[in-house]
Amino acid sequence: MEKQVTTNRGGYLGALLNSCPDAILAIDAKGIIQFANQQACTLTERGMMELIGKSIVILYANLEEAREVNRKIYQAGGTIQDMETRVLTKSGKLIPTRCSASHLHDSEGNYIGGVGYFAQYRPWVGAEVEVRAQAKELETKLDSLVAAAAPIIKLLRSFPG
Incomplete structure (x- = not known):
């Protein structure tokens, strides 16, 4: 079966999605990535062909973490905003997102x-x-204390022995 690759080859929508500073990923009902913009490729250190057609689970540390994210979306009524999570890159780094x-x-x-x-x-x-x-x-306070103590230190140094 041939993989269908969405590359956003032009037009207004393609320009809009690829100019977005955020990574955008879309999955089907089975969790298979159907769309990724260029920023998604950059964030994950993967090419378009390495994302499209793959399970979204490849972008998480493990299956349980992916399920937890999905649970949170369900618990929030189907939409979440600014949830802290991590994306697993091709090189194995977990990137906070x-x-x-x-x-x-x-x-x-x-x-x-x-x-x-x-x-x-x-x-x-x-x-x-x-x-x-x-x-x-603290540096400012220390500087003022040193300046205030300078005459006392000078006086103490003037005593013999």
């Missing part, structure tokens, strides 16, 4: 697949900013 995703249904309400938008992020960025601000504040 924020995922917004929806289950897709046909006109009769039958589940037909899903679509996910993944943005790479560093969860510790906020903590880094806070630590830098605290370090700067």
